[in-house]
Amino acid sequence: MSHKQDTVMKFQYTAEFAQSLDAADTLASYRDRFLFPQHQGISVLYFTGNSLGLQPKGVKEAFVDECDDWATYGVEGHFLARKPWYSYHERFAAGAAKLVGAKEEEVVMMNQLTVNLNLLLVSFYRPQGKRRKILFEAKPFPSDQYAFASQARLHGFEPEDVLVELLPREGEYNLRKEDILETIQRLGDELALVCFGGVNYFTGQLFPMQDIAAAAHAAGVMCGFDLAHAAGNVPLELHDWNVDFACWCTYKYLNSGPGSVGGVFVHERHVTNPDIFRLAGWWGHNKSTRFQMGPVFDPIPTAESWSMSNAPVFNMIAHEVSLGIFSEVGMHALREKSIQLTAYLDFVLQTVMDKTGQRLTRITPDDPQQRGCQLSVIVEGYDRKLVEVLYKQGVVVDWREPDVIRLAPVPLYNSFEDVYRLGKVLETVFSR
Numbered sequence: 001m002s003h004k005q006d007t008v009m010k011f012q013y014t015a016e017f018a019q020s021l022d023a024a025d026t027l028a029s030y031r032d033r034f035l036f037p038q039h040q041g042i043s044v045l046y047f048t049g050n051s052l053g054l055q056p057k058g059v060k061e062a063f064v065d066e067c068d069d070w071a072t073y074g075v076e077g078h079f080l081a082r083k084p085w086y087s088y089h090e091r092f093a094a095g096a097a098k099l100v101g102a103k104e105e106e107v108v109m110m111n112q113l114t115v116n117l118n119l120l121l122v123s124f125y126r127p128q129g130k131r132r133k134i135l136f137e138a139k140p141f142p143s144d145q146y147a148f149a150s151q152a153r154l155h156g157f158e159p160e161d162v163l164v165e166l167l168p169r170e171g172e173y174n175l176r177k178e179d180i181l182e183t184i185q186r187l188g189d190e191l192a193l194v195c196f197g198g199v200n201y202f203t204g205q206l207f208p209m210q211d212i213a214a215a216a217h218a219a220g221v222m223c224g225f226d227l228a229h230a231a232g233n234v235p236l237e238l239h240d241w242n243v244d245f246a247c248w249c250t251y252k253y254l255n256s257g258p259g260s261v262g263g264v265f266v267h268e269r270h271v272t273n274p275d276i277f278r279l280a281g282w283w284g285h286n287k288s289t290r291f292q293m294g295p296v297f298d299p300i301p302t303a304e305s306w307s308m309s310n311a312p313v314f315n316m317i318a319h320e321v322s323l324g325i326f327s328e329v330g331m332h333a334l335r336e337k338s339i340q341l342t343a344y345l346d347f348v349l350q351t352v353m354d355k356t357g358q359r360l361t362r363i364t365p366d367d368p369q370q371r372g373c374q375l376s377v378i379v380e381g382y383d384r385k386l387v388e389v390l391y392k393q394g395v396v397v398d399w400r401e402p403d404v405i406r407l408a409p410v411p412l413y414n415s416f417e418d419v420y421r422l423g424k425v426l427e428t429v430f431s432r
């Protein structure tokens with residue numbers, strides 16, 4: 001922890017101070033648009049929006065509407081439903097493009113995250129000759145690592161021969177930008193792909209995506225990002241950053257419910273390129289001839305050509321509601337609050353540490369430009385039972401082995417007072 005943020009703003013660890021920040025917060029009213037889990041009859045202090053975002057109000061009604069349309073129209077609902085199912089995924093083009101900084105032709109909602117990552121790896125991990133390696137950050141989400149390994153095997157390689165996990169320097173928790181760029185340059189023509197998380201799920205480090213993409217391209221290699229912890233957390237400009245592909249889930253910061261539909265970005269220079277191989281299905285086929293049911297695949301000249309199956313409408317309903325809120329608020333306003341709210345959390349944790357003597361080591365970078373809203377903290381001397389102790393006090397956080405709690409104050413629905421009250425609970429727990 002450091003007191004660096006005190007130079008940005010003089011924070012205080014009092015209820016009045018936290019309430020005064022809430023009173024000045026122009027996004028404060030969005031809290032009322034979400035349903036908070038209850039513990040002993042009161043709303044919990046929810047700090048796990050990085051794992052499963054809260055339910056926006058209106059989702060239940062949207063489900064009922066869709067059930068009604070299904071009952072009313074049966075198969076005709078494909079065209080007659082209030083939100084026609086045939087083109088349901090197209091409803092997301094504008095909102096998803098805005099969310100990740102893309103053109104509408106570059107995004108599509110389909111499947112779920114790991115499926116999409118695998119599909120994109122089929123297109124963009126094309127080892128040839130000496131170029132075989134995939135470079136990724138230390139401690140990627142295990143699902144991504146399994147996907148990389150299975151793709152390596154698909155091409156007949158042993159994962160340990162081609163997967164390169166870039167570790168931080170001895171004694172450090174985060175990767176330095178210069179080390180990432182230098183490694184890409186050094187591996188050069190052995191690389192077949194650079195694929196990082198946008199924000200690492202464990203440390204919360206936000207990577208310099210534009211620089212990584214540029215370094216990858218300078219080395220003659222494609223570059224993709226898994227944005228599971230970045231989408232809805234930090235502003236993204238995938239098109240301008242020249243990212244080749246990306247995928248994200250919608251149940252974390254995007255509040256669209258468990259297992260909700262995933263998102264895909266493919267840069268426009270690839271979507272019409274017939275040399276980019278893609279696995280095919282009828283939902284990627286030219287819409288004007290789709291129902292002629294011909295035998296030959298004619299890809300839509302957009303990212304939609306990666307979609308195979310008709311839109312999973314019931315897995316998209318909550319996202320429709322939720323993405324509407326993001327379009328309304330905008331990532332830049334959210335980010336402004338996020339930086340301040342996260343700095344306040346950092347300050348509160350530091351204060352709790354000073355008051356109780358409990359050692360808390362933040363492994364998320366200090367620099368707001370290198371993190372989103374999540375702070376990951378090593379809590380010395382505790383194990384995962386800490387999470388249960390906190391839950392009994394109405395606080396929801398999560399635990400990652402061996403000794404880390406992750407805390408995400410989400411700017412859409414967390415308040416400064418939530419952060420203050422979290423501090424108070426931690427203070428009592430650590431003072432025992």
Ligand SMILES: *Cc1c(COP(=O)(O)O)cnc(C)c1O
Pocket residue numbers: 112113114115140141143144197201226228229249
């Ligand atoms: C949450 C998360 C996943 C989960 O994958 P699903 O396919 O949605 O179950 C995968 N990768 C990363 C980086 C994640 O953060």
